[in-house]
Amino acid sequence: MSLLQRAASRLLDALAPPLCPVTNEPLAAPGFLSAAAWATLQFIDDPVCDRCGAPFAHEFGDGVSCARCIAEPPDFDSARAAVVYDDASHGLIVSFKHADRTELAPMFAGWLLRASRGLLRSGSLIAPAPLHRQRLFARRYNQAAILADAVARASGAAFEPMLLERTRATPPQQRLSPEGRRRNVAGAFAVRESAAARVKGAHVVLIDDVLTTGATLSACARTLKKAGAARVDALVLARVLKGGTALA
Numbered sequence: 001m002s003l004l005q006r007a008a009s010r011l012l013d014a015l016a017p018p019l020c021p022v023t024n025e026p027l028a029a030p031g032f033l034s035a036a037a038w039a040t041l042q043f044i045d046d047p048v049c050d051r052c053g054a055p056f057a058h059e060f061g062d063g064v065s066c067a068r069c070i071a072e073p074p075d076f077d078s079a080r081a082a083v084v085y086d087d088a089s090h091g092l093i094v095s096f097k098h099a100d101r102t103e104l105a106p107m108f109a110g111w112l113l114r115a116s117r118g119l120l121r122s123g124s125l126i127a128p129a130p131l132h133r134q135r136l137f138a139r140r141y142n143q144a145a146i147l148a149d150a151v152a153r154a155s156g157a158a159f160e161p162m163l164l165e166r167t168r169a170t171p172p173q174q175r176l177s178p179e180g181r182r183r184n185v186a187g188a189f190a191v192r193e194s195a196a197a198r199v200k201g202a203h204v205v206l207i208d209d210v211l212t213t214g215a216t217l218s219a220c221a222r223t224l225k226k227a228g229a230a231r232v233d234a235l236v237l238a239r240v241l242k243g244g245t246a247l248a
């Protein structure tokens with residue numbers, strides 16, 4: 001597209017009514033969803049695994065972990081997700097990731113704050129799961145960084161986009177087993193030298209769009225804890241559920 005064409009398409013975008021990223025219905029204002037889209041999303045509520053945030057089918061009381069977290073505890077202290085990863089949330093996340101729907105970030109930040117259940121403190125460091133620079137270049141922006149920035153603005157905590165770096169480009173995880181995913185991201189992250197002093201004793205909250213097995217966030221948490229972080233939690237927009245239903 002030429003510069004002129006791009007400018008013309010931006011102008012048209014500005015004049016056209018904003019559309020719902022899920023249903024494509026016209027909306028009164030950008031950055032929101034239609035009522036029909038809301039109805040398709042499955043927000044995650046208690047009871048959940050105290051560790052990984054997987055929804056439980058039954059109430060087991062506070063502080064209970066799921067079987068998977070007991071067998072193989074992740075390196076983050078807790079992870080919480082706003083919605084279940086399904087067709088509806090997949091479409092929403094894809095449009096945020098690949099279609100420049102960054103105006104959705106403040107709405108998503110509200111979801112993440114709700115999912116965090118008061119976890120964030122004013123001194124918390126809000127860090128996005130890092131992309132390798134090759135992928136960053138291909139995608140032009142890191143959607144996790146845009147989410148993290150919005151969460152920091154909404155909570156008053158510090159936005160730390162440069163805390164972690166991905167030191168090695170890892171192949172896409174989609175087709176890998178849980179063990180394969182773990183191996184794929186092992187040793188792929190590092191705390192940047194310029195951030196080392198800030199990480200010591202800090203409460204870090206990692207932000208990402210989707211949690212599948214938690215391998216990436218666990219590897220990030222392991223790296224941060226090795227560098228002296230006191231506590232590492234994770235907040236994600238959507239989490240994959242094993243078999244599409246509640247775990248445990």
Ligand SMILES: [Zn+2]
Nearest residue numbers: 049052066069
């Ligand atoms: Zn769990």
